[in-house]
Amino acid sequence: QKEVEQNSGPLSVPEGAIASLNCTYSDRGSQSFFWYRQYSGKSPELIMFIYSNGDKEDGRFTAQLNKASQYVSLLIRDSQPSDSATYLCAVPGANNLFFGTGTRLTVIP
Amino acid sequence: DTAVSQTPKYLVTQMGNDKSIKCEQNLGHDTMYWYKQDSKKFLKIMFSYNNKELIINETVPNRFSPKSPDKAHLNLHINSLELGDSAVYFCASSRKGTLQWEKLLFGSGTQLSVL
Numbered sequence: 001q002k003e004v005e006q007n008s009g010p011l012s013v014p015e016g017a018i019a020s021l022n023c024t025y026s027d028r029g030s031q032s033f034f035w036y037r038q039y040s041g042k043s044p045e046l047i048m049f050i051y052s053n054g055d056k057e058d059g060r061f062t063a064q065l066n067k068a069s070q071y072v073s074l075l076i077r078d079s080q081p082s083d084s085a086t087y088l089c090a091v092p093g094a095n096n097l098f099f100g101t102g103t104r105l106t107v108i109p
Numbered sequence: 110d111t112a113v114s115q116t117p118k119y120l121v122t123q124m125g126n127d128k129s130i131k132c133e134q135n136l137g138h139d140t141m142y143w144y145k146q147d148s149k150k151f152l153k154i155m156f157s158y159n160n161k162e163l164i165i166n167e168t169v170p171n172r173f174s175p176k177s178p179d180k181a182h183l184n185l186h187i188n189s190l191e192l193g194d195s196a197v198y199f200c201a202s203s204r205k206g207t208l209q210w211e212k213l214l215f216g217s218g219t220q221l222s223v224l
Contacts, residue, residue, distance in 0.1 A: 008149075034211055043199055043215035044152065086150055092211050095164050096142065099152040 003027075004091050006100035014108050019076040021103045023089030026070070033065060033072040034090040034097065044088055044099075048074060079107040112136075115200045115216035122190055123224055130185045130219045132200030140164075140210055141183040142201040143175060146218075152199070158183050159205075190223045197221070 003026040013019045023033070032051035036044040050056045050063040050072065062075040076083055086102040115132040122128055134141065142165075143155040156175045157165035163175070172188045183200060200216040203209065 032211065036213075038150075043218050044213075045215070046212050049211065088152065090211070095140075095159075095210075096154040096157050097211055097213060098154075102150045102152075104150075 004089055004098055004100035006087075006089055006103045008101055009104040010106055011103055012106045012108055013079050015079060015081060017079050017107075019079045019083065019105055019107070021074040021076075021087050021089075021105065022071060023073065023100055024071045025089075025091050027091070028067075028070065030091045032092060033063070034092075035061075035063060035074045036088040036090060036099070038086045038088060038102065040085070076105075079105075081107045081109050083107050113200055113202050113214050113216040115198075115219055117219060118217060119220050119222075121222045121224065124190055124192060126190050127186070127188045128190060128221070129187070130198055130200075130221075132183045132185070132216055134181055134200075134202040134214070136202060136214065138202035138214070139180065139205045140203050141177065141180075142203075142213065143183065143185050144199045144201060144215075146197045146199060148196070156183075156185075187221075190221075192223050195221055195223045 005024045035048040037047045038044040048063045050065045056063045060077045064073045086104045088102045089100040090097040113134045140159045142157045146152045158177045160180050161177045174186045177183045197218045199218045201213040
């Protein structure tokens with residue numbers, strides 16, 4: 001089973017700051033990586049994916065991938081209280097996604 | 110509305126009972142999944158079906174039996190419920206294809222509480 005590790009947090013940042021969420025993975029052969037966001041009491045929803053080394057930006061979100069170091073991160077710029085949620089990193093296996101345990105982010109107004 | 114819908118949203122039952130959770134998607138997706146999320150928020154695959162065929166059956170007690178009558182439905186039946194089965198169960202679906210099947214769309218979850 002592929003292993004995906006995340007710091008469970010909680011991670012607290014003030015409103016307007018940059019939140020940085022990190023994920024490490026064990027399988028060097030992993031090619032693509034996915035970030036899901038899960039609000040409390042709700043289901044996970046896909047917010048970003050990345051498969052090339054470097055950065056991928058989408059609005060206030062930037063995914064960063066470093067395959068040599070086997071980590072992927074998610075940066076949230078200008079954090080808002082509405083970004084408060086658990087962020088799950090996921091790595092594909094043969095036919096399913098392996099999820100990390102998630103990092104709980106709290107943005108303080 | 111196009112979505113993945115699962116019922117019931119809450120299920121409270123006694124140990125030893127048998128219960129079912131239903132899931133339906135009207136997105137035309139090829140693959141459906143059952144995930145279990147424990148109290149620590151760890152989301153773990155249980156089963157995966159592709160066009161009604163079972164393709165993943167993780168280490169899950171055989172008290173859990175999925176059934177897919179057609180590719181739009183994947184139900185989960187649980188026999189002889191135990192306290193440790195208490196969790197949130199999510200149904201999900203996705204299309205086929207690289208960088209498509211990984212984009213899971215989840216149902217709203219079923220909170221199962223076994224007393």
